[in-house]
Amino acid sequence: MDPEQLPPHPDALAGAEIFLARQPILDRDQQLVAYELLFRGSKSNRAMVQDEKLATAQVVTHAFGELSFGDVLGPYRAHINADPAFLLSEAVEILPGESVVLELAAETPADPELIQRCRQLRRKGFSFALGGVARYPDSHLPLAGEVDILKVDHQLLNNHELFLLTCHLKPLHKKLLAEKIEDRMQMEHCFDLGFQYFQGYYFARPTLLEGRKLSHGALSVLNLLNLILTDADTHVLERTFKQEPGLSINLLRLTNSCASGLAVRIASVRHAITILGRRQLQRWLQLLLYANPDGGPLSPLLQLAATRGRFMELGAERLRSRDRDLPDRAFMAGILSLLPTVIGQPMADILAPLSLPQDVHLALLERRTELGYLLSLTEKLEEDQDMDCAELLTQLPGLRPRSVSECLAQALSWANRLTQER
Numbered sequence: 001m002d003p004e005q006l007p008p009h010p011d012a013l014a015g016a017e018i019f020l021a022r023q024p025i026l027d028r029d030q031q032l033v034a035y036e037l038l039f040r041g042s043k044s045n046r047a048m049v050q051d052e053k054l055a056t057a058q059v060v061t062h063a064f065g066e067l068s069f070g071d072v073l074g075p076y077r078a079h080i081n082a083d084p085a086f087l088l089s090e091a092v093e094i095l096p097g098e099s100v101v102l103e104l105a106a107e108t109p110a111d112p113e114l115i116q117r118c119r120q121l122r123r124k125g126f127s128f129a130l131g132g133v134a135r136y137p138d139s140h141l142p143l144a145g146e147v148d149i150l151k152v153d154h155q156l157l158n159n160h161e162l163f164l165l166t167c168h169l170k171p172l173h174k175k176l177l178a179e180k181i182e183d184r185m186q187m188e189h190c191f192d193l194g195f196q197y198f199q200g201y202y203f204a205r206p207t208l209l210e211g212r213k214l215s216h217g218a219l220s221v222l223n224l225l226n227l228i229l230t231d232a233d234t235h236v237l238e239r240t241f242k243q244e245p246g247l248s249i250n251l252l253r254l255t256n257s258c259a260s261g262l263a264v265r266i267a268s269v270r271h272a273i274t275i276l277g278r279r280q281l282q283r284w285l286q287l288l289l290y291a292n293p294d295g296g297p298l299s300p301l302l303q304l305a306a307t308r309g310r311f312m313e314l315g316a317e318r319l320r321s322r323d324r325d326l327p328d329r330a331f332m333a334g335i336l337s338l339l340p341t342v343i344g345q346p347m348a349d350i351l352a353p354l355s356l357p358q359d360v361h362l363a364l365l366e367r368r369t370e371l372g373y374l375l376s377l378t379e380k381l382e383e384d385q386d387m388d389c390a391e392l393l394t395q396l397p398g399l400r401p402r403s404v405s406e407c408l409a410q411a412l413s414w415a416n417r418l419t420q421e422r
Contacts, residue, residue, distance in 0.1 A: 097125030110142035
């Protein structure tokens with residue numbers, strides 16, 4: 001082999017500055033079912049990570065080894081971009097097959113050796129997808145018979161082209177996934193065409209309606225949150241909770257999740273206030289803003305908000321700051337950052353009646369202060385903007401791409417445990 005084509009030594013790549021990004025994948029019930037994991041290099045090692053044939057195996061095994069992403073994902077599957085060289089290597093077998101969907105490019109040639117390898121890996125529990133499907137007939141999808149999911153790039157097609165392509169693909173009896181969905185209207189169009197999965201942060205995009213009023217539940221949570229921020233008496237908190245049975249149920253559900261880390265099961269609101277303390281109660285109240293008022297399945301928006309809050313908290317702990325309360329305020333900023341989506345009002349209007357710390361206020365409105373930079377960082381990670389991430393790290397001493405990925409892995413794990421009640 002040409003020395004220039006030798007893959008980098010695993011130890012060299014393990015220390016490389018690699019950002020981990022993820023894209024959520026939802027089903028027709030708008031429940032989270034998977035993430036696509038994306039690995040991007042910072043400016044200093046961009047060429048090494050961009051050369052997929054050289055780096056895929058080392059980067060992926062590093063993520064699932066040192067970052068323990070097999071455990072982090074919990075009940076959700078991981079979609080991972082792969083090329084034939086990676087599939088034919090032994091490295092792919094390190095991955096947890098039952099939890100991984102290996103994604104190949106749509107026009108990957110149907111080499112007999114590759115087909116045999118796909119079938120071998122399928123017997124070990126792996127699933128397969130073809131990504132970037134935008135053309136037909138099936139001469140352009142030579143591996144269609146070997147995969148479970150066809151991923152259609154919504155951005156490459158107009159509505160008429162998307163309709164025609166969908167009609168051609170349905171007889172193949174594969175699951176159809178619409179990727180790069182940016183808003184709810186696009187999702188609903190693909191839903192009507194029969195797509196089973198939808199990839200993107202469309203559910204987190206705010207729809208602001210002039211004159212829209214807060215729902216009774218959201219108003220109650222914000223009122224309770226403000227009572228804690230202004231040190232109201234415990235009996236006032238308890239009385240306010242009793243007026244909202246739905247909030248009490250959701251509070252007990254969240255505080256009894258595996259994410260709480262509590263050794264005892266909380267049985268009442270008074271018990272929650274006593275056991276949790278105001279600091280923790282404030283956290284769960286912030287999360288309650290995203291819980292379904294009827295006690296139904298936890299929304300993907302709740303999981304995204306929880307991931308943001310926990311990621312920012314962990315990131316703040318690594319900053320070179322003497323402010324011991326910074327992680328708590330970072331958690332608050334991350335959780336509250338999606339309020340315009342759930343409430344449908346501009347952020348400034350939502351924050352006006354709340355007695356928030358000044359740096360949280362500035363972070364949410366202007367992305368200023370260290371908290372603002374941390375919030376921008378988590379948003380850029382969601383958008384897969386690795387160059388912007390590298391630039392933001394210059395404003396956040398103490399954080400490196402590697403530690404960012406570690407924080408994200410821990411945050412995802414914590415947020416996923418919200419769905420696991422004890």
